[in-house]
Amino acid sequence: MNVVKKLRKFIFLNVFAMMGMSCYILADTFFISVANGTLGIAALNLTLPVYGLLFAIGSLIGIGSATRYSLCKMTDNETSRLYFSNAVMFAVLIGIGFTLLGNFFPAEILKLMGADADILSIGTEYLQIAMLFSPFFIANYTFTAFVRNDNAPNIAMAATLLSSLFNIVFDYVFMFPMHMGMRGAALATGVSPIISIGICMIHYLSKKNTIVFKWHLPSFRLLASAASLGVVAFVGEIANSITTLVFNFILLALSGNNAVAAYGVIANIALVGTAIFNGVSQGLQPLASTSYGHGDKEDVKKILRQSLVIAVILSIVLVSAVWVFAQGLVGIFNSAQSAELAKFAVPGLRIYFLGFLVAAVNIVLAGFFSATGQALASSLIAVSRGIIVISLMAFMLSKLFGVTGVWMAFPVTEVVTFGIAMGIQGVSKRKELFYQATTEGYFIFRNNSMASYLFYITTDEFQLRKGLQEITPQIKKTVMVDILEDSKIESIKQVFFDNDFLLYEELNRMSRIGLPDSIQPGLGVTFAEPEDSVVILQLLYSNFDPLSEQIPDIEEIAHYIQNKWVLVYKLEHKIVGFIIFELTGLTLYLRYWFVLPQFREMNIGSKLFNSFMYEGRNTKRQLLWVITHNINAIKRYVHYGFKPEKLFDYVLKLK
Numbered sequence: 001m002n003v004v005k006k007l008r009k010f011i012f013l014n015v016f017a018m019m020g021m022s023c024y025i026l027a028d029t030f031f032i033s034v035a036n037g038t039l040g041i042a043a044l045n046l047t048l049p050v051y052g053l054l055f056a057i058g059s060l061i062g063i064g065s066a067t068r069y070s071l072c073k074m075t076d077n078e079t080s081r082l083y084f085s086n087a088v089m090f091a092v093l094i095g096i097g098f099t100l101l102g103n104f105f106p107a108e109i110l111k112l113m114g115a116d117a118d119i120l121s122i123g124t125e126y127l128q129i130a131m132l133f134s135p136f137f138i139a140n141y142t143f144t145a146f147v148r149n150d151n152a153p154n155i156a157m158a159a160t161l162l163s164s165l166f167n168i169v170f171d172y173v174f175m176f177p178m179h180m181g182m183r184g185a186a187l188a189t190g191v192s193p194i195i196s197i198g199i200c201m202i203h204y205l206s207k208k209n210t211i212v213f214k215w216h217l218p219s220f221r222l223l224a225s226a227a228s229l230g231v232v233a234f235v236g237e238i239a240n241s242i243t244t245l246v247f248n249f250i251l252l253a254l255s256g257n258n259a260v261a262a263y264g265v266i267a268n269i270a271l272v273g274t275a276i277f278n279g280v281s282q283g284l285q286p287l288a289s290t291s292y293g294h295g296d297k298e299d300v301k302k303i304l305r306q307s308l309v310i311a312v313i314l315s316i317v318l319v320s321a322v323w324v325f326a327q328g329l330v331g332i333f334n335s336a337q338s339a340e341l342a343k344f345a346v347p348g349l350r351i352y353f354l355g356f357l358v359a360a361v362n363i364v365l366a367g368f369f370s371a372t373g374q375a376l377a378s379s380l381i382a383v384s385r386g387i388i389v390i391s392l393m394a395f396m397l398s399k400l401f402g403v404t405g406v407w408m409a410f411p412v413t414e415v416v417t418f419g420i421a422m423g424i425q426g427v428s429k430r431k432e433l434f435y436q437a438t439t440e441g442y443f444i445f446r447n448n449s450m451a452s453y454l455f456y457i458t459t460d461e462f463q464l465r466k467g468l469q470e471i472t473p474q475i476k477k478t479v480m481v482d483i484l485e486d487s488k489i490e491s492i493k494q495v496f497f498d499n500d501f502l503l504y505e506e507l508n509r510m511s512r513i514g515l516p517d518s519i520q521p522g523l524g525v526t527f528a529e530p531e532d533s534v535v536i537l538q539l540l541y542s543n544f545d546p547l548s549e550q551i552p553d554i555e556e557i558a559h560y561i562q563n564k565w566v567l568v569y570k571l572e573h574k575i576v577g578f579i580i581f582e583l584t585g586l587t588l589y590l591r592y593w594f595v596l597p598q599f600r601e602m603n604i605g606s607k608l609f610n611s612f613m614y615e616g617r618n619t620k621r622q623l624l625w626v627i628t629h630n631i632n633a634i635k636r637y638v639h640y641g642f643k644p645e646k647l648f649d650y651v652l653k654l655k
Helices: 003-072 082-104 106-112 117-149 153-175 181-204 220-255 257-293 297-332 339-353 356-371 375-401 403-428 461-474 489-498 530-543 554-562 597-602 604-615 631-639
Strands: 433-438 441-447 452-457 479-484 501-513 525-527 566-571 574-584 587-595 621-627 643-654
Touching: 003 082, 003 106, 003 117, 003 153, 003 181, 003 220, 003 257, 003 297, 082 106, 082 117, 082 220, 106 117, 117 153, 117 181, 117 257, 153 181, 220 257, 220 356, 220 375, 220 403, 257 297, 257 339, 257 356, 257 403, 297 339, 297 356, 339 403, 356 375, 356 403, 375 403, 461 489, 479 489, 489 501, 489 643, 501 631, 525 604, 530 554, 530 566, 530 574, 530 587, 554 566, 554 574, 566 604, 574 604, 587 597, 587 604, 597 604, 621 631
Parallel strands: 452 479, 587 621
Antiparallel strands: 433 441, 441 452, 479 643, 501 621, 501 643, 525 566, 566 574, 574 587
16 A cells, blocks of 8 residues: 555544544533533533643643654664653653542632632532543543554544443433433543543553553653653643633623623534534644655655645535534534624634635644654644734734624634744755855855755955955854864964864875785674665764764765665664765775774674775775864774875864
8 A cells, every 4th residue: 555545544544533533522511501501511611621731631642652662662672662651651640640630629720710609519520520531531631542553543443432432422411311411521531531541451451562561660761751842732722721811811701601602612513613623733743753764755755645635625525514504503503593602602613714725734743743753843733823922913813803803813823833843844854055145256055954054156365364254154053164284274274263174083084005906894784775875864863963073864875775875783673783875986985883882892894894985895995074173993994904085174163
């Protein structure tokens, strides 16, 4: 199955699963509206931030751990095995804390949400019962996310849908035939994640399962590592809570409980929209993570492009349907036929849903960035749209347009966030090589994640000095420059020193001529495979200075691997050493040579180096650069027949 077909399958399954998950809240809203009218809807809406917090923590731990597991198992299988058990343990521990809070302080929590005496009378017991199940709400995200990332999306979808169906059915059974009212709604909602976890166990107990639970002390280090990739999902969930909280307080001040009830209807219907696009986002993540890990640039592009197309089409269909059927949708939750509720909810629903035309793209981009390890970019999008911008827009627009301004806050926020997302995309797609013209020449920059590397094209020192005086005040990012030794080196260096550059590192070129015919490759050394690229990149960043040694990006490493310029030594399928080199005509150029410290007594470095020279057996010259103060490295290269040349590379850094 090609990646596009697989992507569509994953998205389809996740969209339906997420929609199913949102349906039980819709069911709660409907049945509570029948049993308790507008007041019941308002009470439920005031408890939604609590649910949102539980779901947010669950997604932070569960989705973050599952994503980290998918990325880590290609590099460190032993560590990857710990992410599942660590996530489950933290989910339970944190959930117990929420259970205690909910049972000892339910009224206080509701008061914090803005509840008055009427709301407290029907909402306290509901919240108390619901929070008894906090550990299951949180842990459910871990169980479903790991099943999904372990190539069993069908089971994850079944777990979500069937548990939601249980919730809907027993909402009715508990509330009406058994006359439990709001308590019944809370009980049905609380039991549903237990059903979901039980269904997920079908996979965990099967032969296809690769995930194990291993008892160990809960690790905050593993939790933090996972959380960095779960931030998008966390913000996506907590954003709903924060938005609901902010909107509730503003609406209570503007028009009281009727406006809050109207927002309760809008927010609950909007959950379906959010669920659809979260489903697209979560559906792309396992495939995007895998393709990115393999260095498959084309598949990564296909996944993003296809996901955006699907999301946009779904958003157009969704918004069109809501605009046509807004009155009927509101009527479903307005069994008391409240004219005040309809007055706020019908136009509010139409205005609010316009935001999904843009939110669809924002949610997919945030999920994509998270799946490809770009935690900062994904977090920035998620935080912007879910917390900061929407809160500001709600306050500002409500001052200008009253209740209508509250509904406008969501679409305006999504437009602003889209601008931010495009800015991030523009930065990520910025050409690696770019230039800046000055009155005295061209200055060429080469970007990487750590710095910009400066090259210059001028005719003399005067022009260099004038050009640097023009560009250095404009530079915000760390800038590095390499200067090779020549007759004018001292005066050139001084020009840079006068413009706030400092000497960062000094390297010396070493070379040897020819190789003996008897050279043989080292035993156990192999060429790197595409899936090794992430491991090698991690080892490079962990053991080499990214500023002075210009570490390549994932695409460059994939290029080296494709050309068979990367040699690796593996123990138990784990890379413990590697060499990266280039072959250009009759010249063999060593780029990087590394062995993990704990394996350096096993002669692995020599095996790698012998294989490196064997690959260049037909070359006439072999070159490398070495840091001048690294005496041990120089001695090692001398042992292999290399001699220092009278050529130096001075690496300068802008202050």
